[in-house]
Amino acid sequence: MTDGLLIVGEDVCAEVVNSADAFKAVEAVFGAMAKGDAYNFPVIREAIGYADALYGFKSGFDKAGKTLGLKSGGYWPGNMEKGLTNHQSTIFLFDPDTGMLQALVGGNYLTAVRTAASSSVSIAHLARRDAKVLGMVGAGHQSAFQLRAAVEQRDFEKVVAWNPHPEMLPRLGEVAKELGLEFEAVTQEELGAQADVIITITSAFEPLLMKSWIKPGTHIACMGTDTKGKQEVDPELLAAATVFTDEIAQSVSIGEAQHAVGSGLISEDDITPVGAVINGDHPGRSSDDQITLFDGTGVGLQDLAVASVAAEQAEKQGKATRISL
Template identity: 30%
Template sequence: MTKVIVLNSHDIGTLLDMPAVIQVINDAYTEKATKDGEIWPMVYNAFSEMADTDIRSGLLRSKKIFGNKELTWFGNNSKKSLPELHGVVTLYSSETGAPEAFINAPALTGFRTGAAGAVATKKLANPNSETLLMVGAGGQAAYQIMAQICVLPKLKQVLIYDPMSSENAEKFAQELSQKLTTLFADSIQTNQPTVAAKIKERIKQIKFIAASDIIKATKDAQVIVTATPSTKPLIKAQWVQPGTHINAIGADMEGKQELDTQLYQNARPFVDDLDQAGEVGETQNPIKEKVIKKADVTEIGDVITKKAVGRQDTKEITIFDSTGIALQDLEAANLVLQRAKQFNAGVVVDL
């Protein structure tokens, strides 16, 4: 029989630390650029306007694993007191084809999506940035903010704007310091005490402030992260100051939009995957409106491997469109699998 490790959301929270995830997501972009990793065609199906599923799969040659993530979204689940997201990441040995792990996908996705934007920020943002604007206060926001804190050493304050509810932004900001400490420091205290201590100290240095005026918040920020389901622009071109870096996280299907397409007239666009971003990411919108062409867009992996140039000066506006690629899921899943073996975590089952 084949022994497989099963890891739930609690296991993931105790095994993963955000700085380590940021490093392996950086590796994922490198592997895409160098062809050491393969991304296989994505499978997507919409059951309705309020329910869909997608499967992302691929191969990491150097890690000798392949696998897939199936993630489902059922938007009406909240009415049934159920999570909106469900799914599993499955890892297989590329030497034998045997399954090695079944891993909770929503918990892993939070970490890897936060880390994805952080890698871009580290490469593209002004390193002396002091103010971060987080647009959206949903389930992804805490992961995005924690990851940004890890790569912005001069960061002093985080502004939180929720386009749906200013009250929600107020509540989120008030609770955020404790939430970040619980999610990303207390949870790893036993396995990674040194990292936990550094994260706790860094969180204490940051002010978390609810923003009711999106125009002022945009003008004040040097780094902006958008993570909403919006279908119309939330950030207008005239508000964004020279030198700003933006991570557009929310757009992941046709019709979604968080940024004013005119912003791209004076900004340099970067993506995780050119074809995917041009079809379902934020980048779809300026391409459709002919503000930019695909040839104007650079993949972040090419910046990391020095095939392309990142930020060229302190006044440049940069935009990173993150649509999510399978190699990110596989790298994060492999990291948590190796940690599970190291700390004897999870449940081993015989198939």
């Protein structure tokens, strides 16, 4: 990049980064993490005591991709009533050779698309090839991104969905219809009985899926738990599954595995970075009956990877703004 600060707004990010771009960037950074070529710095995430908001920073350095930076933002649960998305964030990219700020990139769209890419990467590498029914637990802002990314990895024929607020399900049903898929709103137990792949994308603090509801061979991508105390599935389910994650340190501290590890059902040694599967160092799924679970905690390097693509493409296409700082 040339001198000056590159500004890439939310609308531009949506124009220059699609789900395939995000998949490629996230898959590459997971592989780099597993090789030790990229690492995340400790996450800061706090309840600020105002507006029920959670706010924090995710950051890291990808030596392979030469990407250094941070994402600042969080979760404001009252935003939807104001016509805004609950998740608000901005990504800062720095020149790893000089430390100078290179780009300021809108993070809301990219957070949604990189989170969807993460579950999509797990489906690509861990779900059964013959998976036909996709289960969606959650129908908020990110669910449509998750659904669109998932269908690029398997030949799904049907979507079954459950949400704590059922009135939100028709919107997800419209996305399924647009993708040519049958859609059915079901109970949580029925979802487990039908689905070959399940994506959970909620802000729950209690298990929404129980182990006894999940059939053999299911792949589950738990994408909502990214804070201490959050929880989406029964800890017994992790004990019964082969568990993969984006980053083990986050998985056991703020991810879905925090509960299973905390209660002694599994240990840190029972969790495998999905990057090891991507790199060919771990076989991934070993049988059609095996339950696989991906604990997608959301790492800063994902954000930096997709923001780097956004900055590069926006500049190349003449859609970014450059200013002196």
